[in-house]
Amino acid sequence: MKKPGEVKYPHLFSPMTIRGKVYKNRMKAAPTMFVHANYFIPEISENLYRMTERRAAGGFACVSTGEMPLNFEEARTIFQERKIDFDRYEGEDFEISKAYADRIKAKGALCYYEFSHEGSRAEESKEPWGPQDWVREDGVKVRGMDEAMMQKVCDDYYRISRFARECGFDGVLLHGGHGFQLQQFVSPWTNQRTDEYGGSMENRARFPKRIIDACRRGIGEDRIIELRFSAEDGVPKGMTIDDTVEFCKEIDGLVDIIQVSNGLKWLGHQTKTFSSFLEPHGLNIEYAAKVKAAVTKSCVSTIGGYNGPELAEQYIAEGKTDFVEFGRQCFADPDMPNKTLEGKEDSIRRCVRCFHCYPGFCEHPTDIPLFEKLGPQEALKIYSPASMGRCAINPKTGFGFYPERLPEPSESRKVLIAGGGIGGCQAAVTAAERGHQVILCEAADRLGGTINFTDRDEDKIDLRNAKDVIIRDALNSGAEIRLNTRVDAALIRAEKPDAVIIAVGAHPCVPQIPGIENAVGALDVYDKMDEIGKNVVIAGGGLVGCEVALHLAGHGHCVTVVEMLPMMANETFGYYRDALLREMDRRGITQILGAKCLGFTVNGVQIERDGKEELIPADTCCFSMGMRPNSDTVQSLKEACGQIPTFVVGDAKCAGKVADAVHGGYLAAMEIV
Ligand SMILES: Cc1cc2nc3c(=O)[nH]c(=O)nc-3n(C[C@H](O)[C@H](O)[C@H](O)COP(=O)(O)O)c2cc1C
Structure with a gap:
């Protein structure tokens, strides 16, 4: 047949x-x-x-x-x-x-x-x-x-x-x-x-x-x-x-x-x-x-x-x-x-063609090569054969990575996972695969966490699919999934887990810049598209700021990104960076480098560059000033766990990229033996 x-x-x-x-x-x-x-x-x-x-x-x-x-x-x-x-x-x-x-x-x-x-x-x-x-x-x-x-x-x-x-x-x-x-x-x-x-x-x-x-x-x-x-x-x-x-x-x-x-x-x-x-x-x-x-x-x-x-x-x-x-x-x-x-x-x-397996080099004329920026020693770590072949969405690959060498669990453990973002979901999949009894708790009414923004980003369809597959894997893993459930001391006392994986994510930084309360947080843009004016200025040109700029420009907005550093998306490198910068150029995004954001007004973003103040006019001001781990929640969960081993993963450990969350969740689950 x-x-x-x-x-x-x-x-x-x-x-x-x-x-x-x-x-x-x-x-x-x-x-x-x-x-x-x-x-x-x-x-x-x-x-x-x-x-x-x-x-x-x-x-x-x-x-x-x-x-x-x-x-x-x-x-x-x-x-x-x-x-x-x-x-x-x-x-x-x-x-x-x-x-x-x-x-x-x-x-x-x-x-x-x-x-x-x-x-x-x-x-x-x-x-x-x-x-x-x-x-x-x-x-x-x-x-x-x-x-x-x-x-x-x-x-x-x-x-x-x-x-x-x-x-x-x-x-x-x-x-x-x-x-x-x-x-x-x-x-x-x-x-x-x-x-x-x-x-x-x-x-x-x-x-x-x-x-x-x-x-x-x-x-x-x-x-x-x-x-x-x-x-x-x-x-x-x-x-x-x-x-x-x-x-x-x-x-x-x-x-x-x-x-x-x-x-x-x-x-x-x-x-x-x-x-x-x-x-x-x-x-x-x-x-x-x-x-x-x-x-x-x-x-x-x-x-x-x-x-x-x-x-x-x-x-x-x-x-x-x-x-x-x-x-x-x-x-x-x-x-x-x-x-x-x-x-x-x-x-x-x-x-998802993110180049995690093969970083390549940025060929864009405005790039500062990684070897110059980090020095040869750090840059070589990224380009060493052993660090290549890792996959952002499949944590089991990598030329220098041998999951088979990690010890097998000696018995089935009860694993409690706090947070159903992508790191928590991967942790649930791997822990369940290894025979543990898994409870995955998510405070919201759906799994996925921060990365759910991809549902509304046409540039991120592949990442959305990857997220959906990881969520589906978690749902099919045999783990008990509890939505609308926040892990706290009472729940830990009641469940008596053998290990707790803390994957409680991060939140956007909101620095005390005058007028920031009138600006839209970059990740909120996806929910507020019909409130965003024609001319948009985004203060903060890190990866998130740049990708939100792409999204807005793709929807017909005139976008300017203001960044303090001498380069946009400083945390990116290689072909990924090349792709991002070329697409920003193609979509006509204005980029202002080396400029400090002084404040947000009804007329635009006040900046300082080359020692001079100026207003960059905007109908809508946005800000993207980084993400900060939910450290208070992490700390209180750790205290509630007492002697129970804890593992902090993903954005809760250090706000990072999808690969950090997927690999972090996987490795934490692999450590429970
Ligand atoms: C980590 C890595 C190593 C590669 N090594 C080789 C190689 O040894 N020989 C080769 O011809 N192509 C090599 N390639 C290129 C791939 O064969 C392929 O041409 C490229 O990834 C584009 O195809 P894709 O879009 O399906 O990934 C390599 C690609 C990656 C990601």
């Missing part, structure tokens, strides 16, 4: 056979971490294996390793400390890669080995190789490739493909996109050669075709080659989808699958290699459709912002693509395919 998903998503669950390899459905788990990390960062190696293995167990048809740099010379990149021996099919170097193939296949998925040559952008190469001589923006000299250099690269591609075959991989994922070597030859922007490798598309495709040929000889006729390629460079004068379509016609049938991604790695958000919560889902589909219409022999796959089965089904049914790849969604919920198959789509935790 067919499972519900096979009926509801017939195209997504229609198997596909290529070169005798059966993809049981059309969902593939994209690469998400250099495979060479397994060689050089031993402390996270086992977790990387588990991460990929989980995706196979979760039902993806095919799971890829992260990329392996092609060689230790001109392709050398970050974290690469020595040459890996791709010519020996035994020994440690071999076994480390082979373990991926063994572990992925054992869980029922096909497996790819991904490799890459970043060409002129190879990060650790002293003298990187590109289509021609040139000097990069950072002063690094790029050497134009002659015949001998091209031959060496082809030999290396043959060698690594052969290695993948010997490891037992079903195929290779040749990373030719995101501005890497292959794309550098195809793009007229980066290839200015005048010989038979430059000029016409036939010429620009000549070297890529030699590379593909080397890969085919290495991997063999009975295994897959998938090429990851960008639809466009995404910069002025860069390669366009028309170039890409012409290129794909050149290589049609030489590779089995053409995967349509986009942009350049080093301008990752700007060129839409990594899309944010503000961009549409499945954003490369029209590019993929053009490629699909142009090729007759290769299959087409696409990636970019997919976080569930619906769009994937639709686009395959419309004939725009044959496969869909999932990147960050694999962190949010590696069980997505199986949940879909079983008809449990409602319980999929869907990626």
Whole structure:
């Protein structure tokens, strides 16, 4: 009998056979971490294996390793400390890669080995190789490739493909996109050669075709080659989808699958290699459709912002693509395919594209880089491989995070949770999963807490969905949920819990600024939209202020944000920050930096900047001056608990982001043993 998903998503669950390899459905788990990390960062190696293995167990048809740099010379990149021996099919170097193939296949998925040559952008190469001589923006000299250099690269591609075959991989994922070597030859922007490798598309495709040929000889006729390629460079004068379509016609049938991604790695958000919560889902589909219409022999796959089965089904049914790849969604919920198959789509935790797993860099011209702001030591903590791969809405993932190493509970405990915000809900889910008897009390008449504002914010639909799933998980967890119930000393005395998790949230700061009583608190804006005038000034340009500004501007208001610091949304960084700042620009939000708010009047906000006072006129004044933990409640609950162990989580501990609440709730529940 067919499972519900096979009926509801017939195209997504229609198997596909290529070169005798059966993809049981059309969902593939994209690469998400250099495979060479397994060689050089031993402390996270086992977790990387588990991460990929989980995706196979979760039902993806095919799971890829992260990329392996092609060689230790001109392709050398970050974290690469020595040459890996791709010519020996035994020994440690071999076994480390082979373990991926063994572990992925054992869980029922096909497996790819991904490799890459970043060409002129190879990060650790002293003298990187590109289509021609040139000097990069950072002063690094790029050497134009002659015949001998091209031959060496082809030999290396043959060698690594052969290695993948010997490891037992079903195929290779040749990373030719995101501005890497292959794309550098195809793009007229980066290839200015005048010989038979430059000029016409036939010429620009000549070297890529030699590379593909080397890969085919290495991997063999009975295994897959998938090429990851960008639809466009995404910069002025860069390669366009028309170039890409012409290129794909050149290589049609030489590779089995053409995967349509986009942009350049080093301008990752700007060129839409990594899309944010503000961009549409499945954003490369029209590019993929053009490629699909142009090729007759290769299959087409696409990636970019997919976080569930619906769009994937639709686009395959419309004939725009044959496969869909999932990147960050694999962190949010590696069980997505199986949940879909079983008809449990409602319980999929869907990626909110917040960049918690992969911070990236802010490319906006007004940014102050994190390395400058925090200093290298603190910044490196954020960018260390061990701290990446964490997911804001799925607390069980992370390259350096091993929940399996945390002790199991010795017996079932009675756990009382005060506060049904997102941290309290996650704590309830995890505590119940671990066999505890859980009572979750919420003072309001619904779960969700502060994050319920997302119900009215069109920019936060994904976060709203994630919140709703976490609430649903809590409701289905077996925990006893008591709404309209405030935890106090009497309740604690009556219930006699073994542990209490305090998740009582935070409240907005209301500083004593003259006239503040006439201004609207930022989070109250969502409830008072019909009272807000045309011109709005928000005093306070932290994350909340900026996001409320986006909401108001999206509803047609003229918005000005006034911030004391030299940057907006100081607590954000990386691609998230890039996305936010670009959208603020796009929606025409006026930003005043380095200005102090002196007071609110009926005519606007009085500020001081550069030693001068001025009035910024407004019909409505708002303020967003931060959040403060509900410390009094925390203190009284702790006192009421006496000897009972307490755990303070989420905003009640330190007003923060969704990830802090979800992870805090989870970790507190994991500590109860
Ligand atoms: C933590 C992380 C690591 C990644 N590592 C790789 C990698 O090793 N190789 C690669 O080609 N892409 C890598 N990517 C990019 C993804 O494969 C994918 O292209 C990107 O996340 C966009 O797809 P999405 O919108 O589905 O997330 C990585 C992405 C993330 C989030």
